[in-house]
Amino acid sequence: xxxxxxxxxxxxxxxxxxxxxxxxxxxxxxxxxxxxxxxxxxxxxxxxxxxxxxxxxxxxxxxxxxxxxxxxxxxxxxxxxxxxxxxxxxxxxxxxxxxxxxxxxxxxxxxxxxxxxxxxxxxxxxxxxxxxxxxxxxxxxxxxxxxxxxxxxxxxxxxxxxxxxxxxxxxxxxxxxxxxxxxxxxxxxxxxxxxxxxxxxxxxxxxxxxxxxxxxxxxxxxxxxxxxxxxxxxxxxxxxxxxxxxxxxxxxxxxxxxxxxxxxxxxxxxxxxxxxxxxxxxxxxxxxxxxxxxxxxxxxxxxxxxxxxxxxxxxxxxxxxxxxxxxxxxxxxxxxxxxxxxxxxxxxxxxxxxxxxxxxxxxxxxxxxxxxxxxxxxxxxxxxxxxxxxxxxxxxxxxxxxxxxxxxxxxxxxxxxxxxxxxxxxxxxxxxxxxxxxxxxxxxxxxxxxxxxxxxxxxxxxxxxxxxxxxxxxxxxxxxxxxxxxxxxxxxxxxxxxxxxxxxxxxxxxxxxxxxxxxxxxxxxxxxxxxxxxxxx
Numbered sequence: 001x002x003x004x005x006x007x008x009x010x011x012x013x014x015x016x017x018x019x020x021x022x023x024x025x026x027x028x029x030x031x032x033x034x035x036x037x038x039x040x041x042x043x044x045x046x047x048x049x050x051x052x053x054x055x056x057x058x059x060x061x062x063x064x065x066x067x068x069x070x071x072x073x074x075x076x077x078x079x080x081x082x083x084x085x086x087x088x089x090x091x092x093x094x095x096x097x098x099x100x101x102x103x104x105x106x107x108x109x110x111x112x113x114x115x116x117x118x119x120x121x122x123x124x125x126x127x128x129x130x131x132x133x134x135x136x137x138x139x140x141x142x143x144x145x146x147x148x149x150x151x152x153x154x155x156x157x158x159x160x161x162x163x164x165x166x167x168x169x170x171x172x173x174x175x176x177x178x179x180x181x182x183x184x185x186x187x188x189x190x191x192x193x194x195x196x197x198x199x200x201x202x203x204x205x206x207x208x209x210x211x212x213x214x215x216x217x218x219x220x221x222x223x224x225x226x227x228x229x230x231x232x233x234x235x236x237x238x239x240x241x242x243x244x245x246x247x248x249x250x251x252x253x254x255x256x257x258x259x260x261x262x263x264x265x266x267x268x269x270x271x272x273x274x275x276x277x278x279x280x281x282x283x284x285x286x287x288x289x290x291x292x293x294x295x296x297x298x299x300x301x302x303x304x305x306x307x308x309x310x311x312x313x314x315x316x317x318x319x320x321x322x323x324x325x326x327x328x329x330x331x332x333x334x335x336x337x338x339x340x341x342x343x344x345x346x347x348x349x350x351x352x353x354x355x356x357x358x359x360x361x362x363x364x365x366x367x368x369x370x371x372x373x374x375x376x377x378x379x380x381x382x383x384x385x386x387x388x389x390x391x392x393x394x395x396x397x398x399x400x401x402x403x404x405x406x407x408x409x410x411x412x413x414x415x416x417x418x419x420x421x422x423x424x425x426x427x428x429x430x431x432x433x434x435x436x437x438x439x440x441x442x443x444x445x446x447x448x449x450x451x452x453x454x455x456x457x458x459x460x461x462x463x464x465x466x467x468x469x470x471x472x473x474x475x476x477x478x479x480x481x482x483x484x485x486x487x488x489x490x491x492x493x494x495x496x497x498x499x500x501x502x503x504x505x506x507x508x509x510x511x512x513x514x515x516x517x518x519x520x521x522x523x524x525x526x527x528x529x530x531x532x533x534x535x536x537x
Contacts, residue, residue, distance in 0.1 A: 017185045032170055036163050037138065041125050044140035044156045047079050048123075052144040052154035055085050059093065060146035069094035069103060081158040085144075086115060088152050109155075114141040118153045127160070135159040261328070261349035264335075265292050267309060278349055282321065296321075301330060301347070308332035308345045318352065326353045372415055376408035383408075432474040439511045440465040440503045442475060446482045447501055450490060458495035459517075461486075466504035468511040482513060489517040 054075050058068050068085060076083040076096035085094040090110025095103055109115050117124025118141040125140045141155040255262055261278025265271050274287045274295070287295040293302060300319045308315050315332045328349040335344055383401045392398045447463050454461040482501075489499045497518035506512045 048142045048154045048156045056144050060151045065093050081156045084155040086153040114139045115153050118143045135161045263347045266344040304332050376412045379408045380405050436470050437473045437475045438470050439468045443501045443503050450486050454490050459493050460498045462500045464502045468503035471511050485515045492519040493517045
């Protein structure tokens, strides 16, 4: 027999209720026992503290054991438990169940766990089985303080048999209550299942308008009808989810391909997204879900983000990341929520370190170039003024001054030519003329052209070739670079020194040209306009 919707709901509800009640019944027993024991433990600790106040002063004064035992017997009449007073060394001083000779022969209690715990923590308890009474006993002990020291321990013990009997009574009452609850829920489930068919039909009527083409479903009851109606909605929802996933994949691909770092945070500052470029540049490990201050520990980033969230407007600032050793142009843009309230912000980190370096190089270049041009101009002006002041009347002096003017003019022409060549190289107007070049032949030509200058300076110029291979290069530019190096070597190598031009194979399969000399040398050989001499001209 196939149950209808009403029957299945009723059976399911009754079965679920029965299972839940059985679980409650199974779990409640241990919990009842634990709570009952905790209540007894709290009561015994309170009684132990009361006894500690009663015997604290006599015990500290060293009163006789019989006298303290009498106090304990008197005070314990209203306490339905066994009271024991233990000295600091573990000796049993008083016991509500013992007196006289039996009391004096009781074994030392210092090793009892509740006594040790009370001496260390101020209070302690334990449960142990007593072979004397045949029951489990709960022991509760507290330290007896006097002034700044502990003079003993007050212990109260109670059999757990009465507690177990109370728990059994309580469990029977709980079982009866759960049985009544089960019957009530069964009746309510039957009533609920009967009232569900009407509203369910209304739901199906409303769903038909949004799903006119139901999918094939085997069930023929109300749930089957609803399933056929909702299948179409599920298909439409799946199509939407697929479209969203596809859009998300495209966005992830775009963010991964970006060289700029991108980080999105919510209105609390928690990181929602960080692309691979940002993780690489700032060396981040799992930034998503953390506060942005844990990820980007920079005050200016926090100020920019707070301003974006507060104003809801775009903000831009440059931030130096000391940890990464880079400078970034950080752009903050809010993404709005309902009523144009910002839900968060997107920060873009564009690395401007290289741009700053190039700008600094350009500034240094302009300053150095201006200096190099001003120096010969100053010299030319000085010689012209000397000629105007009468040096022309002395032919030898005049010719010498004119020669100096010509030398400085040639130097200026060389500088201007170099500047124009550099400008053409940077603008791309002068493309390299790539061709096979033998570095040994270029080095030989340069050595031959500068041999006379080296001889006049008294410097020995040597060539060495270690079978350097032919490479693809710009022969003119290579010759120009090598001439500059050798000219500097000839200029700054002292008389009697040695210059050696060596061509040899490079480790990467190319060729190396090495110019070695006995000159002073200098650091920063790759810097523009740097000079070996400290002289300004």
